[in-house]
Amino acid sequence: xxETVGPAVGHIAFEDVEVxxxxxxxxxxxxxxxxxxxxxxxVVGLSGAGxxxxxxxxxxxxxxxxxxxxxxxxxxxxxxxxALRAARSDIGMIFQTFNLVKRSSVIRNVLSGRLGxxxxxxxxxxxxxxxxxxxxxxxxxxxxxxxxxxxxxxALSGGQQQRVGIARALAQRPxxxxxxxxxASLDPPTSHAVMSDLKRIAREDGITTIVNLHFIDMARDYAxxxxxxxxxxxxxxxxxxxATDAAFEEIYGxxxxxxxxxxx
Amino acid sequence: xxxxxxxxxxxxxxxKSFVTLxxxxxLFVVAFGQTKFNLGALFTGASDFFxxxxxxxxxxxxxxxxxxxxxxxxxxxxxATIIGAVIAIPLVFLASANTAVDPVSMWLARTLLTVLRSxxxxxxxxxxxxxxxxxxxxxxxxxxxFSIGVLAKLGSETVESIDPGPLEALKAVGAGRxxxxxxxVVPQIAATMVSYMLYVFEINVRASVVIGFxxxxxxxxxxxxYMNFFDYPGLGALILVIFIVVLAIDGLSVWxxxxxx
Amino acid sequence: MSAARPIPNVIPxxxxxxxxxxxxxxxxxxxxxxxxxxAIATMSLPTWSRVASGLQRNALPLxxxxxxxxxxxxxxxxxxxxxxxxxxxxxxxLGALLAFPLSFIAAGNLLGGxxxxxPGKSLLVAVRxxxxxxxxxxxxxxxxxGPTAGIMAMGIHSIGYLGKVFSDVIEGIDQGPxxxxxxxxxxQxxxxxxxVVPQVLPEFAxxxxxxxxxxxRSAAVLGMxxxxxxxxxxxxRxxxxxxxEVSMFLIVIVAFIxxxxxxSSRIRRRLV
Numbered sequence: 001x002x003e004t005v006g007p008a009v010g011h012i013a014f015e016d017v018e019v020x021x022x023x024x025x026x027x028x029x030x031x032x033x034x035x036x037x038x039x040x041x042x043v044v045g046l047s048g049a050g051x052x053x054x055x056x057x058x059x060x061x062x063x064x065x066x067x068x069x070x071x072x073x074x075x076x077x078x079x080x081x082x083a084l085r086a087a088r089s090d091i092g093m094i095f096q097t098f099n100l101v102k103r104s105s106v107i108r109n110v111l112s113g114r115l116g117x118x119x120x121x122x123x124x125x126x127x128x129x130x131x132x133x134x135x136x137x138x139x140x141x142x143x144x145x146x147x148x149x150x151x152x153x154x155a156l157s158g159g160q161q162q163r164v165g166i167a168r169a170l171a172q173r174p175x176x177x178x179x180x181x182x183x184a185s186l187d188p189p190t191s192h193a194v195m196s197d198l199k200r201i202a203r204e205d206g207i208t209t210i211v212n213l214h215f216i217d218m219a220r221d222y223a224x225x226x227x228x229x230x231x232x233x234x235x236x237x238x239x240x241x242x243a244t245d246a247a248f249e250e251i252y253g254x255x256x257x258x259x260x261x262x263x264x
Numbered sequence: 265x266x267x268x269x270x271x272x273x274x275x276x277x278x279x280k281s282f283v284t285l286x287x288x289x290x291l292f293v294v295a296f297g298q299t300k301f302n303l304g305a306l307f308t309g310a311s312d313f314f315x316x317x318x319x320x321x322x323x324x325x326x327x328x329x330x331x332x333x334x335x336x337x338x339x340x341x342x343x344a345t346i347i348g349a350v351i352a353i354p355l356v357f358l359a360s361a362n363t364a365v366d367p368v369s370m371w372l373a374r375t376l377l378t379v380l381r382s383x384x385x386x387x388x389x390x391x392x393x394x395x396x397x398x399x400x401x402x403x404x405x406x407x408x409x410f411s412i413g414v415l416a417k418l419g420s421e422t423v424e425s426i427d428p429g430p431l432e433a434l435k436a437v438g439a440g441r442x443x444x445x446x447x448x449v450v451p452q453i454a455a456t457m458v459s460y461m462l463y464v465f466e467i468n469v470r471a472s473v474v475i476g477f478x479x480x481x482x483x484x485x486x487x488x489x490y491m492n493f494f495d496y497p498g499l500g501a502l503i504l505v506i507f508i509v510v511l512a513i514d515g516l517s518v519w520x521x522x523x524x525x
Numbered sequence: 526m527s528a529a530r531p532i533p534n535v536i537p538x539x540x541x542x543x544x545x546x547x548x549x550x551x552x553x554x555x556x557x558x559x560x561x562x563x564a565i566a567t568m569s570l571p572t573w574s575r576v577a578s579g580l581q582r583n584a585l586p587l588x589x590x591x592x593x594x595x596x597x598x599x600x601x602x603x604x605x606x607x608x609x610x611x612x613x614x615x616x617x618x619l620g621a622l623l624a625f626p627l628s629f630i631a632a633g634n635l636l637g638g639x640x641x642x643x644p645g646k647s648l649l650v651a652v653r654x655x656x657x658x659x660x661x662x663x664x665x666x667x668x669x670x671g672p673t674a675g676i677m678a679m680g681i682h683s684i685g686y687l688g689k690v691f692s693d694v695i696e697g698i699d700q701g702p703x704x705x706x707x708x709x710x711x712x713q714x715x716x717x718x719x720x721v722v723p724q725v726l727p728e729f730a731x732x733x734x735x736x737x738x739x740x741x742r743s744a745a746v747l748g749m750x751x752x753x754x755x756x757x758x759x760x761x762r763x764x765x766x767x768x769x770e771v772s773m774f775l776i777v778i779v780a781f782i783x784x785x786x787x788x789s790s791r792i793r794r795r796l797v
Contacts, residue, residue, distance in 0.1 A: 059436050061432065061435060061436060084438075085438040085439070085440060086438065087438070088435070088436060088437065088438030089437060089438035090438075091436070091438075092436075093433065093436040093437075095429065095432070095433060097429055098429070099429030099430050099432055099433035100429075100430065100433075101430045101447065101448055101451050101452065102427070102452075103451045103452060103454075103455075104447070104451045105543075108447070108451075112433075112434060112437065112439070112447045112448075113437055115434065115437055115438070115439035115440075115443045115444075115447065116437045116438030116439055117438075118443075120440055120442060120443060123439065123440070123442070123443035123446065123447075124442050124443060124446050126446070130534070130536065131534065133536045134533065134534045134535060134536050137535075137536060137537055138533060146537070149537065150539055150540050150543045165433075168433070168437075172437060172438075178436075291614060292614070292615075292618070294611065295611035295614045295615050296615070298607060298608050298611040299608055299611050299612050299615060299672035299673070299676060299753065300671065300672065300673070301615055301672060301673050301676055302668065302673045305667075305668040305673045305674075305677065306677065308667065308668065309664055309667050309668045309673075309674075309677050312663070312664075312666070312667030312668075313663060313664070313667065313681075316663050316667075336568055336569070339564040339567070339568040340568070342560065342561070342564050343561060343564050343565060343568070346557065346561050378783060379779055382742075382778070382779045382782040382783050382786070383775070383778065383779060384742035384743065384745055384746045386658070386746040386749065387745060387746050387756075387759070387778070390746075390749060390759075390760055390763050391763065391771075393763075394583070394763040394764070394766055394771075395579070395580070395583045395584070395587060396571075396576060396579055396580070396583075397571065397575075397579050399569070399570070399571055400568050400569060400570060401570050401571055401576065404570075470654075470656070473656055474656045474657075474658045474659070477658050477749070477750060478749060478760070484658075487656075487659065488662075491659070491662055503655070503659075506654075506656070507651070507654055507655075510654050511650070511654060514654075
């Protein structure tokens, strides 16, 4: 049996999304955006600008106080229960701190990406179909560490752990991929390796991708489109060519310096 | 000025500790009155105590009589630990804030666990002897309930302190609650839970030695018989055996737990 | 660009050590289950029909009694529980008093040197292993029935736990302040009072409170062998299966212990 992965049909629409936290903090103040299928979007801004909140409204880890997010024609903001889980299983996510189960093997972490699509009893008993197991190993191969399948996750380096995170998201066969500061915990060379892996895979599978970054040079290197946020508002939306140093100073509200660059 | 500022907090501190001391002293005065505690008994008691131990020359011919109830004691502790653990596991997840189904069932689970833990093991045993009659069965039921209380409490403290990252990741994957528990929570708590099970087994062995005093089976029945008949040599042998068994099980359990983490 | 990729349908075999660990885990669980079945089969449990007839006789009156606690015994239960509470206080205090000097010997880093540490520690272990209820029976025989016997039993038994945790605390203290006081010309007593006691006191107090919570539970049952407190009136009512009165006693015990636990753990949090 040979399975194929066709081009994904991701498409994300933010419709006047506002988020007010219980503390009274207004994290998003009316964001409207449309992201076409297959686009690789980098969101930049200082910490506290609302990047993390924005990305989490896409899979409803944060529920907007008003407005809505539509992913692939599904209003995920108002989806609940089974419908919400089904919608989430189509959206991969990778995290700054990797969020792997450290005491589990790498392959078990990758397989956990299949849980959303599996009947509950199979998940609870860890009875993954053969095709899913093969697919998980293939995901691991695609991020370049097939030989680490049976190593415990906490025995890997940071870069390898983030690759496992990508493989887990990839195992979902997602049409959308979210990445919240995926390289903030990594050193510069590893950062570039992980970002190019992410970009390559997104291209190959036609996955719509939103990445939060705060490094200017990396945003310019990898993005199809850059969105700048400040105080919960989109203040820049353009191509990497349009994102000049002046534009970044506008987004950050201060002169840019070396700390804003990851370097090579 | 600076002198005054430094003196103020010290003064209030002194008042506070004086009040605390006075309260504690009053508590003790009331305690002596309420319990009619006889200080003299401390000394006569102590001499009786040492005389008692002086008589305990173990009579090893009593050993054949000791083995069967000793085995039953360990069986009671083991069976209660296993059943207690099996029942405690779902309760652990119900009672932990980060894995609970809803606030109502969480509150119910926590209340149940609090009640289970606030009734001492011997009292549980006496209760079930009254319901189920003499023998090992009330002992097993009593220690099972007690184990559930202890294990689920320790377990839910562990669950509430796990790394929340994987929980968020599996929520993002779209996995349901049970799948999330199996993949993100269980691997993080498994070693600690096994260690707690061993610890509860230790407690249960100690408890099942004495539940015989209220008729709930095990070696306590024999212990009580020997004491009632002032059979000091038999008692000596019995206490020696209890010592060795409890210490051996403690040692094994500590060794196993040190290897787990 | 996004051409369909064929996915190989092969699962690489798990390495030998992974398969071995998996097999060991399954074998371990199998052993536990086998022991469990063996234990149940050989432990002379009553037949099911006997249990059922017992339940038939007792379950309904029990439930009926439990939901309708007899308020006439509330005063008796409350008064007995108050005595129980004070027994636990005195038992714990006695234990702490006796454990204090012993713990310095068992710690071996301050007094007496390491020569006495091992015998000291062994004594503590022995005390801890000796069942408290047996002590209670001994003291009931020696001092007569009543709270005094229970207090003595708790006091002696608590030495084991308190001595152990006290000596752990002492072994963990910072030697710096002691050196400082010796350097300033202080003698042994000064060092002890100003460098050792302030360091260990909060942890000692916290552990004494914790032991008090345990002793309160013990005190509630020691009466069953005549050592004072709520245990005696309770077990009499259990023997006569006066469930409504038992229910009242249980409510008083649980409520009392829950409240005391909550207060005690709050104080402990503030101490450490």
